[in-house]
């Protein structure tokens with residue numbers, strides 16, 4: 001029998017969902033399938049064309065933004081061509097297992113309507129890229145756990161096991177309202193970004209930004225921000241001089257920046273942070289971490 005051909009479409013602001021998508025890809029290949037991954041902005045910018053019918057199975061992944069998906073991800077799924085019927089799986093990354101990543105119904109409904117038949121959904125908890133800086137040991141623990149969970153998820157997906165999240169009415173309402181608020185909040189967040197004098201105009205933010213919101217003002221020659229921000233914080237954390245600041249929401253941005261690679265690659269870290277005996281805020285992570 002021919003190996004299954006799989007393509008994973010993902011959006012990632014600060015790298016978590018990209019890392020998880022790469023882990024999925026690697027695991028699918030290990031378990032005998034052919035797999036590709038594509039960042040959705042490459043398709044939205046017209047750099048890569050979308051050929052969903054070339055695949056037997058599709059994956060869709062995004063970070064949870066305010067209990068829902070980022071605006072750019074909605075834009076992507078709304079732009080998808082009708083699929084006939086293509087079996088699909090859907091995953092999200094979130095900084096906390098407590099909020100359960102929000103309801104999946106908004107995204108699932110759009111995908112199902114277009115013929116992307118979602119039969120498997122999962123949530124991978126990764127370090128939060130806002131508000132709280134996670135300890136490096138926890139970063140490593142979440143990464144190791146994600147790898148173990150992905151092994152199991154890939155097995156289930158390849159065996160066509162159905163696993164759909166139950167979305168209670170209250171979760172659906174929260175998710176819908178927060179999603180609307182996030183779209184408006186993102187617009188203003190982007191508009192109130194500015195660069196400090198430490199900016200050396202390397203243009204990295206302009207070149208890497210997913211929706212073309214950052215540009216150089218012709219008259220002043222300064223970096224400017226428009227109204228198309230998707231609230232992903234990619235530009236803020238990517239800036240090598242830490243020059244991008246928010247006028248009103250600096251509390252939302254992690255002071256020490258966001259880069260999980262150094263924790264993941266540090267062989268001295270054991271990845272043991274939350275245990276059965278953990279007390280305080282991270283206590284509720286234990287159920288997620290031990291359920292593999």
Ligand SMILES: Cc1cc2nc3c(=O)[nH]c(=O)nc-3n(C[C@H](O)[C@H](O)[C@H](O)COP(=O)(O)O)c2cc1C
Nearest residue numbers: 012013014015016017063066067094095096128129
């Ligand atoms: C605007 C914004 C809103 C977020 N909202 C949530 C949330 O509601 N629940 C949650 O658990 N994590 C939330 N997070 C954290 C991210 O979901 C998490 O860190 C994710 O793995 C980031 O993925 P990325 O690196 O691929 O962008 C939020 C992050 C941002 C930037």
